[in-house]
Amino acid sequence: MLYFSGTGNTRYCVSLLSDSLGRKEIPCPIEKKEAVEVLRSHEALILAYPIQYSNLPDIVRVFIEQNRECWRGKQVFLMATMGLFSGDGTGVAARLLKKYGAVVTGGVHIRMPDSVADVKTLIKPEKENRQIVAAAGEKVRRTAERIKQGKMPRQGLGVFSHLLGLFGQRLYFWNxxxxxxxxxxxxxxxxxxxxxxxxxxxxxxxxxxxxxxxxxxxxxxxxxxxxxxxxxxxxxxxxxxxxxxxxxxxx
Ligand SMILES: Cc1cc2nc3c(=O)[nH]c(=O)nc-3n(C[C@H](O)[C@H](O)[C@H](O)COP(=O)(O)O)c2cc1C
Ligand code: SF4
Ligand code: SF4
Missing domain, CATH: 3.30.70.20 (Alpha-Beta Plaits)
Known part of the structure; x- marks a missing residue:
């Protein structure tokens, strides 16, 4: 499992997914140099990241692009965490990965506390954030069950989600x-x-x-x-x- 996380939301979700799947490996942050070796040495991967303006954080995009020769034939399940809405949070990585030959096996969106600490309207009361994290935990556990049964969720990967992400936010925050x-x-x-x-x-x-x-x-x-x-x-x-x-x- 590979991930990027700014304030810990994605780290929490991917670690919980790993535990719920009964995996022993500790998920690896993409900024560590070992991440490339994890990518090279596994045929099936989970890639998790936070959404920014319905898009990939630059560090995630660069990681995917810099290692473009490693993705061919890999099976990748995507997890995107977000404060509220992304449309195609998993789709943005899926399209890039498919371009480099990966097979995207599924995807899930997990709502978490908003990490933008300096915009008042995005900050929720602590009680509400605790409830959001508890609900996220349930969703991650359900996702693990579905993965174990081979019934991968495909959230954010369809055409309708693509349009929602594009017109809902990405076009206005392109740059x-x-x-x-x-x-x-x-x-x-x-x-x-x-x-x-x-x-x-x-x-x-x-x-x-x-x-x-x-x-x-x-x-x-x-x-x-x-x-x-x-x-x-x-x-x-x-x-x-x-x-x-x-x-x-x-x-
Ligand atoms: C610059 C920036 C832009 C964001 N844009 C979105 C967004 O478009 N939609 C959304 O639902 N959440 C958005 N968020 C919230 C994060 O995606 C969310 O809090 C995520 O879980 C953070 O994960 P992390 O703690 O692993 O970094 C944004 C956060 C940042 C910092
Ligand atoms: S400088 Fe930018 S990339 Fe570095 S920790 Fe701060 S917000 Fe993240
Ligand atoms: S106090 Fe200054 S040096 Fe310390 S974390 Fe804040 S900005 Fe950085």
Missing amino acids: AAQKYKNALKIDTKKCMGCGQCAACCPRENLFMNGKIPHQKGNCTMCYRCISACPAQAITLIGKEVVEQICIEKFL
């Missing part, structure tokens, strides 16, 4: 991944220079110059640093951190 690559705002008055943001970034987009973090223009919008910063000094889409999101709060 979001490019636009936000270098758009992190770091409030130097709040920043304490602890370096936690640079240490947790999956893209090595942040680096410390003395006590001050700088960005290299390679952000994948995962919100990991925004949720980890002890001074709430980092924002991306919004202007102020409303609530830092991490899965552990809702378990």
